[in-house]
Amino acid sequence: MNSKTLHKLTAGLAIAVVFSSCVKDENSPGYEYMPDMYRSPAIETYVDYGEVRTWQYDTSLTNRQSALLPPMGTIAFSENAEDVQFNLPYKRLPSNAMIASHSLASLEYNDGDYEASVADVNPLPLTQCNVEKGKELYNRFCTHCHGEKGAGDGKVSMNENINPPATAFKRADGQMFYSITYGKGVMGAHASQLNQKERWQVINYIKSMDEANVVIAQSCDEEAKSSSSIMEAEPVDLSTSLSSLESGASLVLDNLVFATGSSNLDMAKSQSSLDDILTFLKGSNKSLEFDGHTDNTGNEEANKALSLARANAVKSYLVGHGISASRIETQGFGSSQPKVSNDTEEGRAQNRRTEVKIK
Numbered sequence: 001m002n003s004k005t006l007h008k009l010t011a012g013l014a015i016a017v018v019f020s021s022c023v024k025d026e027n028s029p030g031y032e033y034m035p036d037m038y039r040s041p042a043i044e045t046y047v048d049y050g051e052v053r054t055w056q057y058d059t060s061l062t063n064r065q066s067a068l069l070p071p072m073g074t075i076a077f078s079e080n081a082e083d084v085q086f087n088l089p090y091k092r093l094p095s096n097a098m099i100a101s102h103s104l105a106s107l108e109y110n111d112g113d114y115e116a117s118v119a120d121v122n123p124l125p126l127t128q129c130n131v132e133k134g135k136e137l138y139n140r141f142c143t144h145c146h147g148e149k150g151a152g153d154g155k156v157s158m159n160e161n162i163n164p165p166a167t168a169f170k171r172a173d174g175q176m177f178y179s180i181t182y183g184k185g186v187m188g189a190h191a192s193q194l195n196q197k198e199r200w201q202v203i204n205y206i207k208s209m210d211e212a213n214v215v216i217a218q219s220c221d222e223e224a225k226s227s228s229s230i231m232e233a234e235p236v237d238l239s240t241s242l243s244s245l246e247s248g249a250s251l252v253l254d255n256l257v258f259a260t261g262s263s264n265l266d267m268a269k270s271q272s273s274l275d276d277i278l279t280f281l282k283g284s285n286k287s288l289e290f291d292g293h294t295d296n297t298g299n300e301e302a303n304k305a306l307s308l309a310r311a312n313a314v315k316s317y318l319v320g321h322g323i324s325a326s327r328i329e330t331q332g333f334g335s336s337q338p339k340v341s342n343d344t345e346e347g348r349a350q351n352r353r354t355e356v357k358i359k
């Protein structure tokens with residue numbers, strides 16, 4: 001045996017040793033010398049501890065999830081009432097073709113939904129605000145294929161297999177939404193990158209590329225202002241409410257506040273209601289009746305006296321400001337006319353009230 005053959009033999013033997021020292025089970029990752037460095041011992045959201053603590057599955061740990069997925073059928077919270085619709089599930093199912101090309105195998109399908117989506121209307125108006133937001137998203141997710149202006153000349157489209165047609169954006173809004181959601185041909189599904197509102201905003205931006213579509217000049221700041229003004233409706237002035245009240249009808253004066261157990265008006269809280277009543281009386285020749293009511297706690301005689309004293313306090317204020325005493329009547333009903341049950345604190349608070357009636 002010459003030395004060359006010996007070298008070959010030694011090398012062969014070394015290779016044999018290296019291979020034979022591997023574990024038989026092909027799926028085993030082998031020994032883990034520092035498991036904590038790649039298997040987090042920390043309590044983490046959605047982590048299955050049965051799997052991560054050791055490479056062998058430990059079933060005694062499998063149920064120690066630190067967070068659970070939301071229950072099926074629930075809808076994510078939305079800060080704005082108008083945005084709730086975007087958290088509802090998308091009503092269209094993927095078609096069989098989308099299932100095959102985009103691994104959506106766990107979903108049901110409906111081959112007619114792609115065609116039917118033509119009828120779906122963009123719920124977002126074509127405002128400058130939506131267009132701007134859509135543009136930002138388009139540049140992040142679409143430009144590299146569809147090109148800046150939608151001509152299908154993005155950088156990725158240099159590859160002859162990925163060449164979106166320039167006509168891609170000539171489709172109806174609803175159908176574009178469908179294809180962005182589930183993908184089309186080589187274009188992937190974008191439902192996990194863009195939520196429903198964002199998908200409609202991208203469509204708004206696509207629409208704005210066509211100069212025939214008029215963009216409403218409303219910036220995001222203006223939009224925020226107009227929606228908050230819808231939510232905070234102008235409070236109706238009390239003298240206006242009194243003017244529209246029919247004779248015999250009554251109104252609870254929510255903002256007439258008295259010190260507890262007394263007929264002293266809390267002027268800081270009651271001033272504006274009193275002034276509104278004055279304005280009404282000065283501009284009209286009608287007479288008013290003020291009725292005091294209490295809850296059912298305490299002595300009923302005392303309740304009656306207190307409710308009358310409170311109605312009289314309102315009268316004195318008005319008379320002190322130039323209204324003839326003959327135009328104002330007062331009554332104290334104590335707890336004899338509850339509006340709601342006195343069983344809860346809330347109910348009792350509603351029953352303690354001063355009402356005004358047009359005579």
Ligand code: HEC
Binds near residue numbers: 143144156177
């Ligand atoms: C990987 C490249 C790629 C990306 C990224 C991409 N697209 Fe596409 N898109 C395509 C191709 C290719 C087609 C043509 C698909 C076909 O008809 O087979 C297409 C088609 C479309 C269509 C027409 C769909 C139809 O029903 O015919 C719309 C609308 C569209 N894309 C919008 C978008 C939007 C919006 C984005 C970004 C959120 C986007 N695409 C991202 C490649 C892409």
